[in-house]
Amino acid sequence: MATVESVKDLRTPALIIDLDKARRNAEGMLERFHNLGVQLRPHMKTHKTLECADIMTGGSRRCIVVSTLAEASFYADNGYDDILYAYPLPFDKVESCAELSERLSLFHVVVDNRLALQELKKRPLKQGKIWDTSGVELTGIYAHCGNTYACQGEEQIKAVARETTMITLQFMEKLKAAGIHGTKSSIGSTPSCSHPVPDMAMLSEVHPGNYIFYDVQQSLIGSCRLEDVAVRVLTRVIGHYPHRNQLLVDCGWAALTHDGGGRLPTGYAIIEGHPELKLLSMTQEHGRVEPISGKLDFKQFPLGSLLTLMPYHACATAMMHPVYFVHSKGKIIDTWKPTRGW
Amino acid sequence: MATVESVKDLRTPALIIDLDKARRNAEGMLERFHNLGVQLRPHMKTHKTLECADIMTGGSRRCIVVSTLAEASFYADNGYDDILYAYPLPFDKVESCAELSERLSLFHVVVDNRLALQELKKRPLKQGKIWDTSGVELTGIYAHCGNTYACQGEEQIKAVARETTMITLQFMEKLKAAGIHGTKSSIGSTPSCSHPVPDMAMLSEVHPGNYIFYDVQQSLIGSCRLEDVAVRVLTRVIGHYPHRNQLLVDCGWAALTHDGGGRLPTGYAIIEGHPELKLLSMTQEHGRVEPISGKLDFKQFPLGSLLTLMPYHACATAMMHPVYFVHSKGKIIDTWKPTRGW
Numbered sequence: 001m002a003t004v005e006s007v008k009d010l011r012t013p014a015l016i017i018d019l020d021k022a023r024r025n026a027e028g029m030l031e032r033f034h035n036l037g038v039q040l041r042p043h044m045k046t047h048k049t050l051e052c053a054d055i056m057t058g059g060s061r062r063c064i065v066v067s068t069l070a071e072a073s074f075y076a077d078n079g080y081d082d083i084l085y086a087y088p089l090p091f092d093k094v095e096s097c098a099e100l101s102e103r104l105s106l107f108h109v110v111v112d113n114r115l116a117l118q119e120l121k122k123r124p125l126k127q128g129k130i131w132d133t134s135g136v137e138l139t140g141i142y143a144h145c146g147n148t149y150a151c152q153g154e155e156q157i158k159a160v161a162r163e164t165t166m167i168t169l170q171f172m173e174k175l176k177a178a179g180i181h182g183t184k185s186s187i188g189s190t191p192s193c194s195h196p197v198p199d200m201a202m203l204s205e206v207h208p209g210n211y212i213f214y215d216v217q218q219s220l221i222g223s224c225r226l227e228d229v230a231v232r233v234l235t236r237v238i239g240h241y242p243h244r245n246q247l248l249v250d251c252g253w254a255a256l257t258h259d260g261g262g263r264l265p266t267g268y269a270i271i272e273g274h275p276e277l278k279l280l281s282m283t284q285e286h287g288r289v290e291p292i293s294g295k296l297d298f299k300q301f302p303l304g305s306l307l308t309l310m311p312y313h314a315c316a317t318a319m320m321h322p323v324y325f326v327h328s329k330g331k332i333i334d335t336w337k338p339t340r341g342w
Numbered sequence: 343m344a345t346v347e348s349v350k351d352l353r354t355p356a357l358i359i360d361l362d363k364a365r366r367n368a369e370g371m372l373e374r375f376h377n378l379g380v381q382l383r384p385h386m387k388t389h390k391t392l393e394c395a396d397i398m399t400g401g402s403r404r405c406i407v408v409s410t411l412a413e414a415s416f417y418a419d420n421g422y423d424d425i426l427y428a429y430p431l432p433f434d435k436v437e438s439c440a441e442l443s444e445r446l447s448l449f450h451v452v453v454d455n456r457l458a459l460q461e462l463k464k465r466p467l468k469q470g471k472i473w474d475t476s477g478v479e480l481t482g483i484y485a486h487c488g489n490t491y492a493c494q495g496e497e498q499i500k501a502v503a504r505e506t507t508m509i510t511l512q513f514m515e516k517l518k519a520a521g522i523h524g525t526k527s528s529i530g531s532t533p534s535c536s537h538p539v540p541d542m543a544m545l546s547e548v549h550p551g552n553y554i555f556y557d558v559q560q561s562l563i564g565s566c567r568l569e570d571v572a573v574r575v576l577t578r579v580i581g582h583y584p585h586r587n588q589l590l591v592d593c594g595w596a597a598l599t600h601d602g603g604g605r606l607p608t609g610y611a612i613i614e615g616h617p618e619l620k621l622l623s624m625t626q627e628h629g630r631v632e633p634i635s636g637k638l639d640f641k642q643f644p645l646g647s648l649l650t651l652m653p654y655h656a657c658a659t660a661m662m663h664p665v666y667f668v669h670s671k672g673k674i675i676d677t678w679k680p681t682r683g684w
Contacts (some may be wrong), residue, residue, distance in 0.1 A: 045627075067626060067627050072603070087580075088580045091645060112581060238431075253636050254661060258599070258601055258603070259598070259600055283410060283488075284657060285387075303455065304433035316600075340596070341665065342356070
């Protein structure tokens, strides 16, 4: 494909990222936790790119969370350090974790049972690293308040954030009572970190991720406004079917995913500027669009014309794309390539 | 990751393909339509690899269907020809289609309206190609009996196949009556081509695709037996949660997709050898497994042990993987890399 200057000229379907919005989302989060005196450790799983990681860490390239070893290696290979692999230690991956621990100045693994601790101890680290010399060191406690995803509105989010913070801090007290000092505490989730409660200042770290893009789901939870969503799937009208009162568009589940299950009043996505339309269903490469009620005015949507979809779940939609097109005010300024696999 | 010899040693989650089953599925389809005297034009969208294409075309590397221009270019770049792009011609892709038509000995596009025909005529072909010298030539009629996906069992499938064949052949008669001769006719869908009716011998071509892998959905429709399914996602137990009566596994929607919506009695997949288990829900990288009824015997599923998931929809699951691990009787013999994007 020839290089294009404007999003309007992109081959569709295409994932486009509004860089100004993504930066604003990232800077807002950095500022929020800078003000609270809490370390932000952003999660990479939503985007899996170097460019977003750079923006989210404010250029430090330190202190990130990853969800796969593929991400861990990708960031380690590209100069990132202080990486937390937020996953109950999988035994088949102990050797890879040990190698990353030896390569990096800090690589954190998560265990949630005694057997995992035994597996770690079976593989002592080289180069005088800590889990070589004194067994295994407990660095901190990692909790994810995934229950914020059932919230509606700021007050409900804050109640969950307050409860998670309280439980985490109570656990820290128990550790101290058992003679274990100096451990860190970290909680996560984009909703709670978008509306932090004052108690969160007592935590060491937070680890949200989705906020770089946000999405329709986050706007419904109350984490953001719809206008903060930085990611879209661009699609074109490729068919008029008056006998079905439907448009066909060139975005199927291969470009959007079935995530969200079509539960929105507008179906599987919000069609920007067209609250009267619904993305009813998709096959691999086709989407069926119809009006929520009444007859479709096909003249408004000529064959070849563009529609812009706001995804229900940005993590799932981004995962479907081997390249993201990055724009500022509609002008393409970059393409980003995420890492994939495990 | 070090090269491994056995599927048991793969880093999970991993997509594994049983080469013997895939070959058997492909050879069965080739034989079925060879016997009927009908050209098989296999669809590439399920796998998007060169290796499967080679098996499905019986080594001829001719006569395939693709769902994206990325696939079209991928196969054209690798010596494939006679490619049908089965998509209502998207106007932004006319130039790319023209280039493929000029490069290949045969590249077929699909139009379903007059405007698309006008768009084609605006871009005459070079090198004495047909849509250069005499406008546009109608090569054939392409119909997809997607309604077979609502069938249960061979008899229902055959009824749909018979109806689709009849309607298509009646349309051919109308073309002849209008003085248009020599056009081909092609119908598709894995269910109808897995159980062809004798009338299908009057068609020129068929274009199924999923049959190379098959999946749980196809077995429920009646296209295949469950033991014909050639694709699995391998996952490991990474957590025991007795208070929830659940296992945690390292396969989330990033490796399986939410496709199918969890509608199976066993949830989002069938866990091979464990009809008593259900894949209840998934996050991006985690799956929650619980017994369909009663208490889970955790001793049967030690941390680190393998489970094998049969996907509901192979096309959607394969799409999530940048590499497929190919085995024969559990021994890894190859890795295949699909093309992605549009």
